Amino acid sequence: MAARQPDHPALKIPRGRTRAGDIDYLTLTFVELDAEVSAWAARITAAGVKTDDRVLVMVRQGLPLIAAAFALFKIGAVPIVIDPGMGLKSFLTCVERTQPRALLGIPLARVISRVFRQKFRSVQIRIPASPNPTARLSASVSQLSTLNSQLVNRNAADLAAILFTSGSTGAPKGVCYEHGMFEAQVRLIRATYGIQPGEVDLPMLPIFALFNPALGMTTIVPEIDPARPAAVDPAKIVQAIRQENVTNSFGSPTLWNKIADHCLAHDITLPSLRRVLSAGAPVPETLWENSRRFLTHGQLHSPYGATEALPIASVCSAEIIPRSAAINAPAKSPSVSASSVSASSAPSPSTQFRSVADTSQSPFSQETRPAFHPSPFTPHSSNAPSGGACVGRPLPGIDVRIIAITDAPITTIADARELRPGEIGEIIVRGPAVTKTYDALPEATAAAKITGDHGAFWHRMGDCGYFDPLGRLWFCGRKVERVLTEKGPLFTEPVEQIFRSHPQIARCALIGLDVPGKQLPALVIQPRAKLSASAKSALARELRSLAAAHATTAGIARFYFHKAFPVDVRHNAKIHRLTLAKWAAKNPSHEILSSA
Template sequence: MSEQRNIAERLHQSAQVYPYQKAVVFPAGKDHQGRYIYSSLTFQQLDQESDRLARGLIQLGVKPGTRMALMVRPSLEFIALTFALFKAGAVIILIDPGMGGKNMIRCLSEVEPEGFVAIPLAQMIRKFKKRSFPKAHLNVTVGKPVLTSGIDYRWLLGGDWKPLPMVQRTMTDPAAIIFTSGSTGPPKGVAYEHGMFWSQVDLLRDYYQIQPGEVDLPGFPLFALFNSAMGVTTVIPDMNPTKPALVDPVKIIAQIKDQGVTQAFGSPAMWNRIGRYCEQHQVKLPSLKRILSAGAPVPVHVIERMRQTFSHSETDINTPYGATESLPVASISGREVIEKTSEQTRSGAGTCVGAPFPGVQVKIIEIHNEPIESIEQATELPTGEIGEIIVQGPMATREYFLRPEATRLAKIPDGEQFWHRMGDVGYRDEAGKLWFCGRKAHIVETTQGAMFTIRCEAIFNEHPRIYRSALVGVGAKPNQKPVMIVEPEQGEFPESQPDREQLTQELLALGQVNSLTQSIETVLFHRSLPVDIRHNVKIFREKLVPWAEKQIG
């Protein structure tokens, strides 16, 4: 029988050891001087509040395995409810509201929630679309109930705190359904188990040497779960988590300084914006010990700018590589990027994502687009050869919820174990480091061979007027025409025909210098490339193909 473990036990452990340390700090407004006013919960208070909420959920009818959609803005209540749902044995459904109403309703109806713990607006939509959620009878409104049930946060809290024996879960019991960002297709619900969360906490804590008592500002709300399990204080950032590319640097910098933040997590889009502000205003962030950034390769210019804000030589920006289905896989520090790999990246070698985490295995296999029935059927490639990245480890998820075909396509059986197909292509170098070359779905197949997005785009990104670029293939494989779509830096878009022609020629000349990009004869200009809703940094190349076809005529 699998070992008894509920991820909520990690919060209880933190509360036992650090009862009076702040667990969560929330910016509750500003005073008349414009200074932040914060509300907070200690670990003991958070543990006890989640006990009270869990008891209320059980009284409401939540049982082990009950699927509950959690749709609450980042707040003290969001974190308390997350642990309360785990304590009650529920399976939490987490979804990005930024994906839009239609996508959200489709995704939620697919996983058949048995209840919603949600803000009033979400509850009103649930009632309006009740045919999409026939099983949703256990509903709690977080906020003032309007045209919804009277069951709210206060009702769940009930009376005074009494110890609650949390519902026991095993390592393989379901804990959550978390949706992918949908950057290469419709978002899919990823089934998380309690043991996977447990492993993620340990892997991240040990690798980055995160110590109890540290203070973290997570740009992605779910990372607060890891903090509470490590004895780390969470400072909820004053930002819209679905729009990190629009974050206000002044607000984030103020919170980092107010709370003595030692660690901060955010997408490359968030750090790009903050780094540019810090460079312009010569801002230093002396309390930081580390920054983590994930979601897509972190551009070298972002790493360089953020490293300029550090006051201590040991402080660095780290990039953990992974995906919703498997995180973390590998990691690289900003120092290593600048000193060892950036020049190779600039010349088209791909992006080095570092060495695999301890206990995580990585293989490069021959690229396939069909299911692989066993690991024996996969052909492992030699060092330096680009292929499909597959991983194995305790943090890898077993399946997509109620999507057997997607699961079959993404998992490779290996005896009692399995390998997860990342959907990425790359290679291992002589030192065993992993290099990322792009998404498998984005490979451009031409008469002259395959072209990998990340490698080719790096060549064009070297032009000082270009912010980022996207390689797409127009036409049918394997006879696609490679087209490079570039987004100029702010204020650098070529508005006149002569400027456009001049910049086009400069970019094509850059491409001609490198054998990887010599076949590119078409450059298109785009004011703002479409990006994913979670990190605002993965480029939606699928949306760019029809756009490019229209431009070319």
């Protein structure tokens, strides 16, 4: 991009406010960013880092992260990126397992590496980085011709980076990315969302900023603490979007709920935004609806994927239409012969959604259809996901199948039983953006990968879901979090949808008490406000009545009160349900009783 649009802004980092109250940015053009990358490449090479060396990157978001990461790509080294907020114990375990030869970090990072010397014993080189997110190495443009000669050509199958999962349902794992996988991701993202060079992006997950130089987008670094994203001030995000005419932004549903509430409370619209990408957890119905009010010239999109495979599918607010309109103009359902769908076999994206919550039109029997009815608290609900969250159709080149659920490893695809549309099973995927291995975790790799035909492989997403007759994929929850009762399994998303729109509930989580196969289903509630004993009792009665009204939830009789759910640091959206289950088992006094 430095050659195509050298003088176009590549990166803007906030450094305070002007006297007029505007955000004051340090701005780098693409040619200036390229100079920074080259300067970092020279410094890293001079420190002794070589091709294929693993380098742990512990720097600030924005200029340091982008420049350092691309410098490592340039010299053929392998950046290791670990979430800063996962907790010290998990972080040190990740460092020890990945065996980095070098550490590129701020002063605090280098201190940590010496205090916990045993965990960092593989580190032979320590490269200093400034804690100031606007600090530059001041490489002059005249140096580029010399430094560019150091570019190391890499093959598509060469290891490019190790990125860690959030660890929301287990220990964080290092995912091995090849250069060809990154290239496939860029192609998919550009084609799926129609991103054009010259657009302006505000990514509320720092790692997503690394796509922007390849996409030709200007990166606006948000005023957000990556270790505490829930503490974001939505007013600052809104100011940045409006001031810089941001066209694209990524953030979790939790973050965008805060921004949406702020916009609606202050009658603010964001006309420059063409698209908002929200992932990390299912997008709630309220956000789908509210997005139409502040995204006056854009759409809310929900991409589906994981650190191991992204993007897999996507759905947008234009496809999730109001329920009344969907029923008045129902879409024709094409036949689908099997629960294996790719973009080439899926119906046209212009096909409208209809409300599967209208059971008279449901294509599924009561035994296979995920039961759900609109909550009485939203009598005119939009076309909310029915028995799960719709995540759209598979993207071009991505194959998705639904197979029978098992917790055991699956060696070959011939050992997996494929399910029919409407049957909830395990989601598996394959494609050019799907990773092949975890780093130094052969057992985890064996458990998550399935050998396919002709040397291909499938990745087990760890999620449960199903296909509908229109070829759309529906997410029903994490496999490890399903509740195994004597009457069969319960899946988190279809159950929680029934309760989520209650006005007093901020979050809710389905959990299982006792051993799998004999688990008692229970619901943990995080209320929007502090409740008195009598209010808790009244809430319990309402929830029990709501549960009894639906076949899916009729067996839920236990409700627990929790003031603040444990969630992942990366998105502040993934609920740690297994942690809540352990908490509920140890704290029976927190069960909400129907009388107080």
